[in-house]
Structure formats: structure tokens, C-alpha cells
Amino acid sequence: MVLTEAERVRGDGSGAMFDRIAARYDVLNRLISLGGDRRWRRIAAEALALDGGTRRPPRVLDVASGTGDLAIEIARRHPGAAVQGIDASLGMTEIGRRKVDRAGFGDRITLDAGNALELPFSDHSFDAVTIAFGIRNIPDRDRALREITRVTRPGGRVAILEAGEPSAGLTGALARFHIHVVVPFVGGLLAGAEEYRYLERSIRAFPPVSEFVRTMAAAGLEEVETRSLTFGVCNLFLARPAAASPLGADT
Numbered sequence: 001m002v003l004t005e006a007e008r009v010r011g012d013g014s015g016a017m018f019d020r021i022a023a024r025y026d027v028l029n030r031l032i033s034l035g036g037d038r039r040w041r042r043i044a045a046e047a048l049a050l051d052g053g054t055r056r057p058p059r060v061l062d063v064a065s066g067t068g069d070l071a072i073e074i075a076r077r078h079p080g081a082a083v084q085g086i087d088a089s090l091g092m093t094e095i096g097r098r099k100v101d102r103a104g105f106g107d108r109i110t111l112d113a114g115n116a117l118e119l120p121f122s123d124h125s126f127d128a129v130t131i132a133f134g135i136r137n138i139p140d141r142d143r144a145l146r147e148i149t150r151v152t153r154p155g156g157r158v159a160i161l162e163a164g165e166p167s168a169g170l171t172g173a174l175a176r177f178h179i180h181v182v183v184p185f186v187g188g189l190l191a192g193a194e195e196y197r198y199l200e201r202s203i204r205a206f207p208p209v210s211e212f213v214r215t216m217a218a219a220g221l222e223e224v225e226t227r228s229l230t231f232g233v234c235n236l237f238l239a240r241p242a243a244a245s246p247l248g249a250d251t
């Protein structure tokens with residue numbers, strides 16, 4: 001699915017913003033997360049139990065797949081799985097495709113341009129759906145979560161990784177200093193000041209864990225579990241489509 005120019009150039013956090021920083025995105029990610037981002041994606045990929053379905057091979061959708069790191073991690077951890085990625089930035093997607101080929105997963109991972117608000121897939125078509133550091137960038141989170149719920153099969157898994165405000169205490173204070181002072185400064189030097197101020201602002205603006213869990217439930221997800229990673233710098237949300245929900249029901 002190809003996005004219109006108007007869809008791609010929407011404000012902060014849009015595909016257009018990520019097009020501008022795509023070439024430096026991976027390096028900056030490693031740097032500003034002090035290498036933690038790889039570990040967080042590994043934990044998310046491992047949390048997908050891809051054993052309960054009847055579909056072979058299991059199908060996983062990675063929404064806002066960016067440069068493909070989570071899709072690659074899922075392919076590594078789940079040797080039988082086929083992974084479809086979708087992202088609003090062509091620049092990020094193109095870099096991702098090259099990484100997928102280099103990693104030798106060209107036959108199991110497909111990365112396409114597309115919009116999380118209108119996933120071009122039929123209901124219940126995936127055994128698991130993931131989104132890493134993407135939901136914060138999508139203003140209409142409720143709609144994106146409803147789309148994610150719609151395309152996940154009944155009993156399937158949804159895994160959401162997102163940056164958060166670090167917890168209280170001394171370590172949390174150090175982590176907050178890192179996110180609110182070091183990240184915009186280093187990001188500004190190496191990429192674009194505005195883009196990395198946006199990163200800091202969007203983390204501050206993202207709802208607390210309990211509130212986001214309620215948003216997930218309202219979008220038709222249940223059995224929501226949360227895991228705080230690295231003092232709450234990152235949170236993993238795991239859920240399933242609600243059996244009683246018209247979005248999650250087996251029709």
C-alpha cells in the first residue's frame with residue numbers, strides 16, 4: 001500500500017520525519033538507548049508464543065517496522081515464522097529491506113510502505129502483531145490499536161514496546177536526565193535538533209502505563225500484561241484480542 005504525499009508529510013513522528021533521519025536512525029538508536037534497544041526487541045520477540053495457531057508457517061505483522069530490527073529479531077527467534085512489516089516511511093523501509101537481505105531473511109520477511117491506521121490486511125490474518133516504538137508516533141492511537149486487534153487472530157498475541165518515563169528513585173532520576181537532557185543534545189548534534197526534541201517531548205507526553213493499558217482494553221484487547229524494562233525507560237505490553245469483542249471474535 002503506497003501512502004499519499006499528504007499522509008506521508010503529516011506532522012511530528014510521521015513517515016516524513018523518519019524519512020529525514022532514516023540514514024542515521026540505527027546508529028542513534030544504539031547510542032541513545034546505550035545499546036538497550038536491541039535487548040528490548042529481543043525480549044519482545046521472545047514473548048511471542050507462536051505455537052497455538054493452526055496456520056503454518058505462523059504469520060507475524062510488525063507495524064511501524066522502520067528499519068526492520070524487530071522483524072529480523074522475530075525471524076531469528078522463530079525460525080518457522082513469516083514476518084510482514086509495514087511503515088509510513090519509505091526511507092526507513094528501504095534501509096530495512098537491505099538489512100533483511102544482508103541478514104539472509106529475504107524469503108521470510110517482507111517490508112512494505114503502509115499506514116497503521118488502515119492496515120491493508122483482512123481480519124484475523126496474523127498469529128501475532130507487534131509494534132516497537134511506533135504507537136507513540138501515531139496520534140490516533142485508539143484507531144491504530146483497533147486495526148492491530150482486527151488483524152490478529154482470536155487467541156493470537158499482540159506485543160507493544162514503547163519508551164516511557166523512567167521510575168522514581170536515584171536510578172530513575174539518572175535515566176530521566178539521560179532521556180530529557182542527553183538524548184535531545186546528542187540527537188540534535190548527530191541528526192536534527194527538532195527531531196530529537198520531538199523524541200523527548202513525545203516520551204514525556206505518552207500516557208502512564210495504567211492509562212495506556214485502559215486504551216488497549218478499550219480497543220478490544222484483553223489479558224494485558226506489562227513488563228517494565230530498564231527502570232521503566234521502556235515498557236512491554238502483551239495482550240490478546242478480547243474473545244467477546246466484535247473485533248476479536250472468530251467470525
Ligand SMILES: C[S@@+](CC[C@H](N)C(=O)[O-])C[C@H]1O[C@@H](n2cnc3c(N)ncnc32)[C@H](O)[C@@H]1O
Nearest residue numbers: 015018064065066087088089115116132133134
Ligand atoms: C521510532 S520508529 C520505530 C521503528 C522500529 N519499529 C524500531 O523498533 O526501530 C517509529 C516508526 O513509526 C513509523 N510511523 C509513524 N506513523 C506511522 C503510521 N501512521 N503508520 C505506519 N508507520 C508509522 C515511522 O515511519 C517510523 O519508522
